[in-house]
Amino acid sequence: MRRGFSFKAKWPKILIQDGWGLSACFVLLSSLVLVVIWGITLTHVSSEKKLAMESASSESRNMAAIMAANLNDRLSRAGxxxxxxxxxxxxxxxxxxxxxxxxxxxxxxxxxxxxxxxxxxxxxxxxxxxxxxxxxxxxxxxxxxxxxxxxxxxxxxxxxxxxxxxxxxxxxxxxxxxxxxxxxxxxxxxxxxxxxxxxxxxxxxxxxxxxxxxxxxxxxxxxxxxxxxxxxxxxxxxxxxxxxxxxxxxxxxxxxxxxxxxxVSDLTQSHDEYVRYAIVISIAVVTLTLILIGISYHRKKLYERLARSEREKICLIEQLEKEKTRAYQLASHDYLTGIPNRMLFSELAGAELSRAKRSPNLYALFFIDLDGFKPINDTLGHAVGDLLLKAVAQRLCTNLREYDLVARLGGDEFVVLLSDIKYQSQIADIADKLIKAVGAPYLNLGGHEVGTSLSIGIALYPDDGHTVDELLSKADAAMYAAKKAGKGAYRFHDSSIHSGMQGRLPSTATRYLSA
The missing domain is CATH 3.30.450 (Beta-Lactamase)
Known part of the structure; x- marks a missing residue:
């Protein structure tokens, strides 16, 4: 399902409501600037004092050494x-x-x-x-x-x-x-x-x-x-x-x-100058902050109107998104069973086959037709027929992997795309599994016990085709071959090559209808 874009406002709620959030930001920012200004000023003053004291210590050490040498020289002259x-x-x-x-x-x-x-x-x-x-x-x-x-x-x-x-x-x-x-x-x-x-x-x-x-x-x-x-x-x-x-x-x-x-007396004048500069800058920062706070406060009404307009716009957009989602759901999914229809299946299967080009595994398309659906629909009514289609769709989805694609093409025709199958024998096993699962009796469909069976035609990617339409055509032909061979069976597209992988199950639909 595609997700719509959200246009919800990103401003803090307090800013939208009364504008004081921005004022708080200005206060915090100005406080940070003041801390930085005075931190730099005091650090610079302290650093200069420290350097001056270190220089004085070095100077006193040198003077003491020179004077000691001079005094030592005077004493040595006595010798x-x-x-x-x-x-x-x-x-x-x-x-x-x-x-x-x-x-x-x-x-x-x-x-x-x-x-x-x-x-x-x-x-x-x-x-x-x-x-x-x-x-x-x-x-x-x-x-x-x-x-x-x-x-x-x-x-x-x-x-x-x-x-x-x-x-x-x-x-x-x-x-x-x-x-x-x-x-x-x-x-x-x-x-x-x-x-x-x-x-x-x-x-x-x-x-x-x-x-x-x-x-x-x-x-x-x-x-x-x-x-x-x-x-x-x-x-x-x-x-x-x-x-x-x-x-x-x-x-x-x-x-x-x-x-x-x-x-440090020689540094006093320059240090006083640093402090004066810091005071002037601090006054400027505080003044600018007060001006910005005043602007923020006077624009409170504007923010409220913008917030109201934004909420109305959000409601409209959400309504449009819901309508868009509903329209897309109706256009891409079968209204009766809720599974993808032919349009969405073609789109998703095409993307899956594009990824299949980079995979060494097999991909198989099942074309499925219900055996004896028309007599059931004509005899028991369309309501029971619809319930049967929904039950068949549910059993197909239940007995397949989560990432396998299941769609209804129309009427009593379904299609399945199996992805990443390592061995062809697994494909036959899955077909057998679906025939058995769907062919089991439906005990209470509108008060009736109903039975049906599947005829499955199988086309393999890339052996039988490279596009969705090619695989559907080949699987459709194989499905008719399965119906001719007897209901409740599956056939691969090329029966001469895959004869060892074909199977047949008894037609439960025929059994229950005859009963």
Whole structure:
């Protein structure tokens, strides 16, 4: 059965009724747009802040490494001074003059002095006759020096305790004269404040500190201001970006800390611009949504009229479809038995034979005629004859496969198309089965017991024909051959080839009529 097309409206029911469905769509869509806009804006702002913090971390790490290398270089120069100072212990006056030139040109060290192992002053960078402060510093930093015992190996570097000025770091280097082997000490005061002063141009937001071996801050530079000792410890928040670099040969470290507020302060203007753009776009989206909702609301009447018209049209179309289906049913099916008529059979059988061209199996067309139908119809009346035709059609359909075609050509003539039969012997078996089934008595047809039989003519595809008309013609001829041979029988079209597959059953119609 062909199916008609449905023209039912596809819009949501709520949209057809009051138009608010479309308004809800606008609200959802605008909400999604707003989420996307603000999601992109906030994600972009967060991403830029993250990149800025990563860049600041890398910058602080590089700065700490550079400053640690510079401080290490300044401390290493003291070793060169110690080489010249050891010659001072031999009494070399030129060595003392040369040492004075070196210290006067080096701003990293505040003062320096050379002592022998008896704590006698041999050289003073300040030109003083005695350096009692240095001697006391030496005794505090290395008490063994005063007694002359346990003198460290030449070249040993010791850091003493800082004085009241935490940025002044005393540095002691053990000496040994190259000629006389005399022992002594070079005492130098390293000016850490001067070291940090060279980095004041870096700018605000940076905390640069030089720390002791224990990690305690000695001196720090914060926002171009010099801080001493513990004053620098709490000047940055816990979220600051900090990197620490230890000196390789000395118990000191340099740390560079960057305030996160100063890192992102340069981005504030651009981030505010992003937010302004997002606000403007959001206002535009909300305004457009309100306009669309208003249009949707004012078109409510139009949607209702369209819905009413659509329903009326659907009713008309459904009525036409029913009439079309009824007309097609009347035109293609037998009005009495309800099975396909000759027109529909020709159409369906033609399509089936087209598929048969690709199948290796057999197809068979049965042309069936009821034996003795006219006497039954004339004797018992047309009403009983009609009941017999309906009962025969029902038995034919019941005893065949679901996909086999059964049709009434007219009068007492029926036709059957069998599909996909592997063996010819199966065709004969089916013919026998139909003859037996239809030939069984009909016990109550309008109050009468009626009997009939079938004469079947069989034509095979493709042996006997390639079209429906050819097969009908050959099967019709075979059916008449079956009637001549005796009622209640079947015949293949070419009886000489298929004689072994022919059979005959006694005519039940003749038996019951004679009775």
């Amino acid at each position: 060169q001074y110690a080489t010249v100072g050891s010659k001072v212990l031999d009494g070399d006056s030129t060595a003392a003059d040369y040492l004075g030139l070196l210290f006067n040109g080096d701003s990293a060290y505040v003062r320096a002095a050379v002592f022998d192992d008896q704590m006698r002053l041999r050289y003073s960078s300040a030109g003083l006759p005695e350096e009692s402060e240095f001697a006391q510093l030496l005794e505090r930093a290395y008490p063994q020096a005063a007694s002359g015992a346990d003198v460290p190996k030449a070249g040993t570097v010791l850091f003493g305790k800082t004085d009241s000025h935490n940025w002044r770091m005393p540095m002691l280097i053990a000496l040994q004269a190259p000629k006389t082997g005399a022992r002594g000490y070079l005492v130098a005061i390293l000016d850490l404040g001067r070291f940090l002063h060279d980095y004041q141009q870096i700018g605000d937001g940076y905390l640069i500190s030089v720390n002791s071996g224990t990690g305690a801050p000695l001196v720090a530079l914060n926002d171009r201001r010099l801080l001493i000792g513990d004053n620098s410890a709490a000047s940055m928040s816990a979220s600051s970006v900090s990197n620490l670099q230890k000196l390789l040969a000395y118990p000191l470290s340099v740390s560079v800390t960057i305030d996160p507020d100063s890192v």
